[in-house]
Amino acid sequence: MASIIKVGKKYKVQISLFKNGQQKKLIKRFNTKAEAELWALEMELEKGKGKQLSTRETYFPEFFEDWLYLIKQKDVRESTFYNYTRALKEIKLLFHNIKLKDLNDVVVQQKIDHYSKTHSKKTAHELLLKIKTALRYAYAKGYIHTDFLYLVKARGKATPKRNKALSITDFTKLRKYLLNHTDSEFNILALLALETGMRRGELLGIKPKDLFEYGIRVRRSISPNSSDTLLKTENSKRDVSINSDIYHLLKKIPTKSNGYIFETDNFRQAHRLKQLLKKLELPETTFHGLRDTHASFLFSKGIDIVYVSKRLGHCNIQTTQNYYLELMPEKKHQQDADALNLLASLSNEEI
Template identity: 65%
Template structure:
């Protein structure tokens, strides 16, 4: 301990509980560099850390202790959710090590465990995509139907759609400049690449320009941010397999991909930082496209 003290290790801080350290790290270190919605997400994580680690102090932390806590969390949460928690905990632990509050960096030894939950944001098939689009287009008197139509038509995020104002519209599409969050008043976009102009069909544009803005200046009601629940009822009515509202964004991207639209264009239309994001998360093969690819592959093999 004397040697470590001589090397600049901050031994006094080691009696701080990890939950208190994490909370302070979020409020002092992270908050200046992240947007408000992300900050709120970190604050929710801070509550999880407090519940998991309770009164465990920094000096008592090692890879085994932290791994047990991560495994405990994984018992009731999806693998993806657990991994997101682990990433934040790793960052805080590395910060503590850099400041001399931990004697070594063991974060690389901690692993994400748990089961992968079934994907909720499933893309609709081309058949169901057309069925849903034709229905909402034909029943555009209902405001929510127009919101669904725009999600299918543009691939815009829910927050971006809710932030549409009359001035957001131009002759050929929608200017994406803001995003509404359910957790804060921050209306900034997710990333710099999210700022874009998205083209829409004339028929959809005509529907939009006839809609009046609410008192808050936005065209669509927020509906308590329960768009996925409302969509579930609509899909059930149409006998279409269930997906989330975000699944409509996936459907838009997958449909464009199925029609052999250039991936660089799809990525830009979705407002992604890079093409890799588009490839990793959005470009699923719709069933009809997969069958076509199977047939094409077999035909190529048969021609040898």
């Protein structure tokens, strides 16, 4: 049972708990006896429901680490788990002296806002999602009182998109250069990214047995962070058509000792692409930006969005619409002109 003792002008509530066979105490102070009695009653009711109140005294970083290695690791891929371990480092810095019982929407929001001062909104959002996942587990187990997480938002500056699609003019210039300089395996890799829209890891995961006339069976993905070669989603498993010239280029590349067609090159593809684009006086984009360029080019030429979505290996069309099909400048200008012409013709008909 809870005990309530008056200490000076305050009332101290002490509740006996057991954790791992050892007796623990949960202590809290209140200004009035009524507040103390109400809280004591609530805690006793929680104990009666089987809630493990002792865990509420655990520091949040400690809880997150235990949850990560004992629970979450069994449910996610190795590469995803790696991202959670990176989040753990940030959580230790942000919440190093905060216990589960002291967490609420204000505390978590303040910590995320502090993190957002030196990180992009997207990065802050990704960290917050991991925090929410852990705390929702804590709520389900009764380690925190309420599910306040819907109140917490990721703020901060939205950084410019780095994976920018090249214009049709720049796309054509880059593709022509790559086709004329296939003596470099990197150039063939970049060309393949432009031609297929495949992710970097998927390209690096190609084996000779994955080639067929004329296409590539996408069956694995290579990551710099883990030995896990599983694809990002089930929809990522697909067959991507290629033209005969690209197919014969791939067939000529010697298979590496590890069984793959391309070297990982210490995953320096982004750096090498940056140098190449600078040399060709083309706008800067990331290696993933070649995937965006491929999708945007197909879209600009009127290719059906369902086909584009399947070619990219997306889970649904909405993903394709949200992230990959920004209009290329030339297409936007053409559609602007078409829209104005339609409006003009409508005006003439009315007259």
